[in-house]
Amino acid sequence: NQIVREVFAHDDYDVSSLHLSRKRNYELDYVAYEGDKSVLVPLSATFKDLHERMQKEFPGKEVAVVDYDDNETTFLIIVHSDRIVGTYYQYDAGTKKFSLLYDLMPQLHEEDMAEMRPITFRSRDGLTIHGYITLPKAALNGEKVPLIVNPHGGPQGIRDSWGFNPETQLFASRGYATLQVNFRISGGYGKEFLRAGFKQIGRKAMDDVEDGVRYAISQGWVDSDRIAIYGASHGGYATLMGLVKTPDLYACGVDYVGVSNIYTFFDSFPEYWKPYKELVKEIWYDLDNPEEAAIAKEVSPVFQIDKIKKPLFVVQGANDPRVNINESDQIVTALRARGFEVPYMVKYNEGHGFHREENSMELYRAMLGFFAKHLKH
Known part of the structure; x- marks a missing residue:
């Protein structure tokens, strides 16, 4: 076996997932690995922009893309942490806005965890x-x-x-x-x-x-x-x-x-x-x-x-x-x-x-x- 091109590697952790774009001829959007916390490494321009916006909108939280439509205009996002079970948001690629969809356990307050x-x-x-x-x-x-x-x-x-x-x-x-x-x-x-x-x-x-x-x-x-x-x-x-x-x-x-x-x-x-x-x-x-x-x-x-x-x-x-x-x-x-x-x-x-x-x-x-x-x- 011969490595044609190394896209991503980490010295300490295994790659846990990767994602290809259905719209952009299966361009590699991101890879992810789990260190102390889950880390997403954006590779495509689309995901570099989205990742930057997610980090800015939800600092200190883990944010993951659950799914998105074929046109890559609407994304389903989940936000969670050690003190948040999970909150779903919709991201509109046109307006660049996140809107709350559903909190899995709203009765649990982050500050109490x-x-x-x-x-x-x-x-x-x-x-x-x-x-x-x-x-x-x-x-x-x-x-x-x-x-x-x-x-x-x-x-x-x-x-x-x-x-x-x-x-x-x-x-x-x-x-x-x-x-x-x-x-x-x-x-x-x-x-x-x-x-x-x-x-x-x-x-x-x-x-x-x-x-x-x-x-x-x-x-x-x-x-x-x-x-x-x-x-x-x-x-x-x-x-x-x-x-x-x-x-x-x-x-x-x-x-x-x-x-x-x-x-x-x-x-x-x-x-x-x-x-x-x-x-x-x-x-x-x-x-x-x-x-x-x-x-x-x-x-x-x-x-x-x-x-x-x-x-x-x-x-x-x-x-x-x-x-x-x-x-x-x-x-x-x-x-x-x-x-x-x-x-x-x-x-x-x-x-x-x-x-x-x-x-x-x-x-x-x-x-x-x-x-x-x-x-x-």
Whole structure:
């Protein structure tokens, strides 16, 4: 393969999208990438002018073109930020004016919402790691607040992003900061960063999360005695591994549809995942390789339950095709057999995460009660 002409490249981030003009013989209008925030790089004269006007009209916000007509006279624009869910505007290319169309959640006022701040730190082995911390007003006023560490799912190719996050805003409204670390194997930071996390799930990927916690403590934002870890899917697995790997770092954890046993997790793959089984072996662990199989056992929390000392709340959808209910049943059964009390919420009309409003409401009521009890807040 030969590069004919390099249109755009970034040393640190992957290109996330590009757009071609239907009107102007498919001229390249813009490329975009996601760094600390989403960045649009206009390339055509049309989009250079529009981008300049959007930046001037909505400073400090993320502005994206949702769509436009074939004649490029009317554009649909969305404006959002860490404190704005999203507001739609129409842009008239003739008059050069923006007009408000629709505010997604007008009952939420920007000044009442918490700040999501991009952070960057060095891992213990020298990688540059990016992430975000959502800070309640008490933290901005110099108070050390309780922290909820929230590793993302995936883990491969997924990343946390800057913008309005209902969950971190909920936690902030109760006085908690939320830390989200784009640990190695996260997407958007180039192939080397992605591959640095291969065979490191539950190991160096967890080190990156812990290094992020240490960074947050060093900045004076959080109370080091009141830190919880909570996540879904791989984030639920990371919760269990956090309680195993660094039992003194966290005061409690919430495992939401998380993997507890890599062996049974692989055996329970749904049909639509089976074509990717060889790829998963390359990214996670090859259980046919004795050395890697031994590592997989070491980083399967169900085999390390003697190391779990802090309160744990487990949540599961009974019909989950991705992380079978057996993953949660195993860890709960094993811990209860040791006399360890584990509250366990199972919903029989849910799958990989709760989607029914009544179940989500019950989950967050229970979770906030669990945090209030164990973070004493």
